[in-house]
Amino acid sequence: MRFNVVNYLIGEGIRNLFKNKKSTMSALMIMCATMLIFGLFFVIGENLNAFVENVADAQEIRVILDNDATDSEIEEVGKEILEIDGVRNAEFVSKDEALDYMKDMLGDEVLDGYSERNIFSTAYNVTLTDLKMNNEVQANIKQIPHVKKIVSSNQVISQIISLAKGVRIVTAGILGLLIIISVSIISNTIKLTVHARRKEISIMKYVGATNSFIRWPFLVEGVIIGIISGLLSVAIIGGAYTGIANQLANTSFLQMANWKLLNFSDMFNLILVVYLGLGIGIGILGSTISMRKYLQV
Template sequence: MKARTLRRHAKESFKSLGRNSWMTFASVSAVTVTLILVGVFFVIMMNLNKVATTIEEDVEIRVHIDVAANEQDQEKLKQTIEQIAEVKSVAYSPKETELNNLIDSLGEEGEAFKLFEQDNPLNDVFVVKTKKPTDTMKVAKQIEQMNYASKVKYGQGQVEKLFNFISMSRNVGLALIIGLLFTAMFLISNTIKITIVARRKEIEIMKLVGATNSFIRWPFFLEGLWLGILGSILPIILISVAYNQAYDYLQPKLKGNFIQILEFNPFIYQVGAILIALGAFIGIWGSLMSIRKFLKV
């Protein structure tokens, strides 16, 4: 397409938006309301996913080394564990560190355990992380069969429930977002269709004077694009302001906590880009689907 023709289509699309101001307002409002809902839900789901990922990454396997194992036995056990394809890292934690961690975790009640510093009854430990948190159970069962692995702990029973809950939450969230997007596309398509129905005479006249389907379609294509972009501006502003306030309020309270929310920058800019892309896509899709009937394509 020539640049002159494209400029003509763009100019006509802007003129059409002005001539049909009430229909334009209705279409932009439909896009705005829908994208606010989509944006808010998307922000919530992404932060819940962040929390879920943090919890998953915190899952580890603690391999208690048999007290009878010497340094060579421990090194051999470590190498055997590292050879498992699903293993990401193996860190050594001596029994002295384990005792200090126990004392610190118990607070004042842990003072009594300082008596064991001279005769430490705990085991040396290998802390194992898997590449995928869901492989924890599988790897733990393999390590249990190895020599000098006295005990293998990973929160058996609770970890399985945790992963099942996280998986279900993600699937439900994804289904809700997809359902909301389809609902948005349906509502916006119908709103834009009303706009195009009101201009069917204009389309019929253009067809009678010999205009091609492509020539007729382009201004509506651009109108849908502008409607989608205009409809995404307010949701981006509202969500950015609301998330900035929520981030400033929650971040100090969560400082030092293993649960963290996504940082304002660059997350909110990513959300803005997604909303603009969604608005443009929905506007274009609604226009093209609505005009097909009148073009008899």
């Protein structure tokens, strides 16, 4: 396709936008609204995923060792734990460290007198690379000699895994619904333009114009609407999110949960790519659907 032909087709697509200002503005506003709703769930989903990962990283399996295990045996247990697939780290906790930790938790008065007769056992605090491997890792650790018992929040771990899965499913479902809505909006908007020019399109078909030549201006129109909607949505969601995140940063809930909201800059590249990809894809799909009827001459 020659450059002057391409230039003409792109120019026609841009002119279509200005010829139908009301329908173009309507499509932009509605598409921006749907993208903003998606963006809301997207940033919530990203923050929940980050929170789940933080909680997951904090989950530990406590491996209690036999009281009569020697130093060399204790060291060997640590080495074997680290060799298990799915184990990220194994931190040794001595009896004295366990006692000091409980004193910090409960207060010196509660455990007063236990320094002389330490009732705690040596242990390893084990963190995992993936919480889904929790049961498998525990089964392997139980096979190691001198392991007395394992203490783990299995119920909490299961709930974390379920929460992460639920967040992804809900976000994907909302994205699918909003894509369908957006395609319908773009399609109906371009249909108005196509309907107004139906006689011109018929004449072009009869004199030998190809479907591609007729379709390109409308594809350009859909793509431009998609790109503008995507960029506007990124700017709006970025400003709104940053303002709200700054207001929530010092709330007691986030501090108690040790949860720091993601910076918008951390998500910007991904959101920009997703929004532009959605905008362009929806624009092309909507234009293609709206043109089918009028190209069948």
